[in-house]
Amino acid sequence: MVASEVRALFAVASRPEIVSLAGGMPNVAALPLDQLGDLVKDVVSEEGTAALQYGSAQGDPVLREQICDYMTLEGIQAVPDDVIVTVGSQQALDLITRVFVDPGDIVLTEAPTYVTAINTFAAFQADIRHVGMDDEGVDTDELDHALTEAAKAGRTVKFFYTIPNFQNPAGITMSAERRERVMEVCRRHDVLIVEDNPYGLLRYDGEQKPTLYSQGDGNVIYLGSLSKTLSPGLRIGWALAPSAVRAKLVLAAESAMLSHSTFNQFVVRRYLETFPWREQIKTFNSMYTERRDALLGALNTMMPVGCTWTRPEGGFFVWATLPEGIDAKAMLPRAVNHRVAYVPGTGFFADGRGRDSMRLSFCYPTPEQIREGVRRLVGAIEGEIDLRDTFGPAMATTTEGSQAPTPDLP
């Protein structure tokens, strides 16, 4: 159960003696809390009768207009009527799956991909198929092949789910050429694309790439979020969808929750209207740049021979692969003994792959903690290498699958 693994990890990560490279929690401590306190006070005292009332299932119209402005920073031209505000982009993903997926339908995703997307697709009994990635993003030949084979077998592929920027968990950004190729392949096979872009504005170097949405013609649903650029605790995400799809999503949202929190929407409305939020994103970016550099620098200096890892241009995550015969999932309890935590790679695949890999996140710990975390992680890996060299790789993988101790055991 991948969800329970992640929950167990959150339990570990909260212990003060552990350096957690596991969670994907943004560093909200970088927000000016006193100013935000004044802002929320004004929302209640000045607009309380509206802010504390029910709202519409599609979301507040003013906020939807602001979201369109926000998306222009990603090069997207959109109208408020095509936007639906959701409880984080997670709810958008859930509503899309609910509207599109019948049991047994194929959903294609990158390999690896976002944990909770896997859970959501599985909850609606999708047949989740992974498509490999390289440094430029998803392998489009493999994508083409998967779509061709599905068509030959008479199977329905409902959509291809992708996180093109600073992918969670791989940290890979799809190149501009690859994006064009994805669009070409999906258009040729007439398959919908779900583009999940929560990290897009958290870019630390390299050039911004055009969204798939902006290259599409009604065949892309775009998911955005303020969870990483403002706060996940407000749960403001959205879907931008062609109007026929959007109408179905609004009905599903009404069934799912009647309406999102008007209060939170009014808070975000005022934030986007009155706050220097572009500057706030720059503040986040310089902080996260430093943390990413701390992680990459420490990996570069300390990691044993045979380990490889990705070099993200933004976002929160680095994907590391261990030397042959070392099992990241089996190692986790021993890493926790070394007082460091990460997410084993297996959680990011629907098919049991990923034992040799792990996701390392640099968003939450300080640069000093990150360096100390890598030091401890290297200690754990070196211990595994010693075990492997002494007893052979079988020894390191005796506790497999659901038998593996959860990371919150001592």
Add this chain to the structure above:
Amino acid sequence: MVASEVRALFAVASRPEIVSLAGGMPNVAALPLDQLGDLVKDVVSEEGTAALQYGSAQGDPVLREQICDYMTLEGIQAVPDDVIVTVGSQQALDLITRVFVDPGDIVLTEAPTYVTAINTFAAFQADIRHVGMDDEGVDTDELDHALTEAAKAGRTVKFFYTIPNFQNPAGITMSAERRERVMEVCRRHDVLIVEDNPYGLLRYDGEQKPTLYSQGDGNVIYLGSLSKTLSPGLRIGWALAPSAVRAKLVLAAESAMLSHSTFNQFVVRRYLETFPWREQIKTFNSMYTERRDALLGALNTMMPVGCTWTRPEGGFFVWATLPEGIDAKAMLPRAVNHRVAYVPGTGFFADGRGRDSMRLSFCYPTPEQIREGVRRLVGAIEGEIDLRDTFGPAMATTTEGSQAPTPDLP
């Protein structure tokens, strides 16, 4: 499409010249907004780093403990571990339906019942069957019969959905004897009960009745909400469920939204901890008592012979039935011409019944507006009676079903 009817009505209700007896919006203007403004400010400035962060899918543990305290006012003894915090009780209903209902499964409800419950059950392709009510609540002989017939036909009944207190839309409260009988029937047929109780503490006279949950033995899921006793804009509802069910609901919630808004949960946490919220409920109750009395008084004084209506002991709604041959749905556009709005009864049935009925709500307009609204409504009804008496009942029902003009047409 019942949802679109309700949406259209909200559009009408917002026009200032219309007295709306349609919407079920609580009167949040009765809240002390300045004090609440200070409260939310303190949440952000004092606890912002936690309040603006991700939370758990089950909901904040402190809030779940407070919810257990809150439910003691309804006579419920519960532990926080059995509570899951949801985006209004609507989300709880959605998650329950998602977890339990396979396409074609029977769901039993009272007749009439809550509009969006019908939509949610329909979204998961339930076979919705209504069970009639009288002044003491659901007809338990009919319930028994429906369950017996389903069993004979080899059909699965997933649950019986009921709103025992001040039912939406009927305004009826299930008597204590009837509750015992419902428990007996459902236990005998081994069928789960979903008890929806958003209005329970908004009682204006009569004696509190024991909840079904408190008479159950793991066969009742209880839904609660602060939408009516505090604010719907915060979207804080919950389910109280036996632990095996609760675990499934938490997984479904994680898939549906990752976690609810931590911010809103912290706001409500502080509200329940620091605010004289029992006094606030008394304030609401004396305001709503006056409004209910204004509605019942006006109906009593003005309604034409042949009209009947319920006399709620609490909640927001009165259910009125028109004289023979008068169609509430067909009348609505003419009522809007009289500058009054209501919800036609058809929206509260899955099977097209309810043409002779309407839901009148007294929560939002002032007593003066309510009296004026009834005056206008009576004008509309008298017009229909004249039409009927002149041309016969067929004339009043020429615009039927989906051909009926939506209420936001002029």
